Amino acid sequence: MRETTTEQRSLVSAVATRLGSTMDADEAVARLARLLVPAVADWCLVTLVEDDESRAPRRRLRDVGWWHADPERRDLVAAYARARIGALVPGSMLMRAIDSGDVVHVHDAAVEALDRVLAPGPARDLVERLAPTSLTVAPLKSRGRTLGAVTLFNGPHRAPLEPGEVAAVVEVAATAALALDNARLYRRQRDVAATFQRSLLTAPVEPDHMQVVVRYQPAAEAARVGGDWYDAFMQHDGGTMLVIGDVVGHDVEAAALMSQLRSMLRAIAVVTRNSPADVLTLLDAAVRTLRIPALATLVVARVEQTPAERAAGRTRLRWSSAGHPPPVVVDADGTVRALDEDRPDLLLGLDPDRPRVDHETVLDHGATVLLYTDGLVERRDRPLRAGMADLRAALGRHHAHDLDTLCDTLLAELPGGPGEDDVALVAVRLHPQDEPRPPEAGPVVVPPDVPDVPGAPG
CATH class of the missing domain: 3.60.40.10 (PPM-type phosphatase domain)
Known part of the structure; x- marks a missing residue:
């Protein structure tokens, strides 16, 4: 994605098309992870806020999508996704991005940065094995709400994201958030209607x-x-x-x-x-x-x-x-x-x-x-x-x-x-x-x- 902005525009278009063609939020998240890897990162996690509470202490987070460019390391990423949320301590990069609505970028020493926000245990051990050198957390914002975030990780063989690439990730995140929000609204309408039907x-x-x-x-x-x-x-x-x-x-x-x-x-x-x-x-x-x-x-x-x-x-x-x-x-x-x-x-x-x-x-x-x-x-x-x-x-x-x-x-x-x-x-x-x-x-x-x-x- 470094050569031209044409590739950036193509990625945004692909995200809009692939995510907009499904009203299933889980399927949309899975598609997003595969579109971002390896286009902008070696591996990634997609996190959703599981409730509509605006106050941070009451938010519930869930990692619902992940992918790695290396097939042999996908099981490690899946295990990290299952362990990460429960191991996060206050002040993590993920929560900072969700609370502020701004991108959080760790240019280098990503393992050390993650160790500081993860409690000792399996999540921290998995980070050591995955060994990212840089990471970027982009919030997923739509209609004035933050629905979650996408965390992009790069290893030692890939340079950290440059400012132009971070801007492209922000655009991609906004496009993805709109599609995810539409899927969430669809699910809510379906559930309300089903309740109405059962009452009749x-x-x-x-x-x-x-x-x-x-x-x-x-x-x-x-x-x-x-x-x-x-x-x-x-x-x-x-x-x-x-x-x-x-x-x-x-x-x-x-x-x-x-x-x-x-x-x-x-x-x-x-x-x-x-x-x-x-x-x-x-x-x-x-x-x-x-x-x-x-x-x-x-x-x-x-x-x-x-x-x-x-x-x-x-x-x-x-x-x-x-x-x-x-x-x-x-x-x-x-x-x-x-x-x-x-x-x-x-x-x-x-x-x-x-x-x-x-x-x-x-x-x-x-x-x-x-x-x-x-x-x-x-x-x-x-x-x-x-x-x-x-x-x-x-x-x-x-x-x-x-x-x-x-x-x-x-x-x-x-x-x-x-x-x-x-x-x-x-x-x-x-x-x-x-x-x-x-x-x-x-x-x-x-x-x-x-x-x-x-x-x-x-």
């Missing part, structure tokens, strides 16, 4: 005769949330409500609208104890009255049972759809049937005055009901009709699996993969009511104020 998509109820399994697979890796949702909860008479929905749109905005619809639907269904069609009608009216700018497809279903049906080992499924892909039933013998309606009702948010209709079917013990969003069956290279055929075929092949395995298998085989569309599933399997609950169904989970058997039809 809660665990379902598990009445005694039913096993309920839910899944959510987001399309947007960055946001980890979208407008798809599932729900399974009980009404006061013991009826179990199943919901699958898809708000038009993606990411956090769609998730926020979804959360409003989900909460209102839950409240309407529990307070009124109405049928699925009535619940959808009231929800549509509420959306208009509250002026919520939401357009959504959804299915609301209710699992219920008369005393005669219970004696006969049968259960009734009543459902209403707002323009959503039809539920699918797999009978115990593997027969697959889609619960298609002659004329699907309108999407939620279009015309609250349009009447909605309930549909019914009777299920025997051993039947499985699957509600899903269109990301499971529709993608750019597969129309909905072909996707429905693929779904029926997959259910026919795998219907004998336990319910968790069945859902995981469908998600592995059918969707277009991350980036295509969100996918939400709610699957219900009816177990015999006159036999013990099977172990794979897990424990019964029902509210304390409702029975754990299906409610009679309203």
Whole structure:
């Protein structure tokens, strides 16, 4: 890098390109170490501040990247990286650079300088074996914060960095810091969004005769949330409500609208104890009255049972759809049937005055009901009709699996993969009511104020 500033500019460009192409902070650090060695140093360490505290005594540091030009000495550098932070004493070159935000340069006698800031032990012994003669610590600063530092080491066969080279390292560090900060912000956004998702998509109820399994697979890796949702909860008479929905749109905005619809639907269904069609009608009216700018497809279903049906080992499924892909039933013998309606009702948010209709079917013990969003069956290279055929075929092949395995298998085989569309599933399997609950169904989970058997039809 001594010949011309062209090489310096090339290094800065390479750092911006290689680090900017990943949103994984650890991968970015690994790339940075390999770009700096041997371009400007014989070996290096990259340190990150593990928290956002601005006061130095509360900072936690971690060496997360390292490299050596000599393959035979890389294990020594890795060992030094594991030992260094714990052996540092106050006033070390690393902490001075991070605290001040300025470059710290040791022109010669680097081993002696490091011995003064390392406690006796493995770290100091490793420095003796690595034998650097000079070192430079450049802080990684971005958006007014110091994210960490890069420490460059040169041995006796390489001269210390000259002022022009130090200036180039500062530019490289600034470019790298911006990329690392972007990766850190991305991770924070992803974690916040994942927490938001978990707070919305809660665990379902598990009445005694039913096993309920839910899944959510987001399309947007960055946001980890979208407008798809599932729900399974009980009404006061013991009826179990199943919901699958898809708000038009993606990411956090769609998730926020979804959360409003989900909460209102839950409240309407529990307070009124109405049928699925009535619940959808009231929800549509509420959306208009509250002026919520939401357009959504959804299915609301209710699992219920008369005393005669219970004696006969049968259960009734009543459902209403707002323009959503039809539920699918797999009978115990593997027969697959889609619960298609002659004329699907309108999407939620279009015309609250349009009447909605309930549909019914009777299920025997051993039947499985699957509600899903269109990301499971529709993608750019597969129309909905072909996707429905693929779904029926997959259910026919795998219907004998336990319910968790069945859902995981469908998600592995059918969707277009991350980036295509969100996918939400709610699957219900009816177990015999006159036999013990099977172990794979897990424990019964029902509210304390409702029975754990299906409610009679309203």
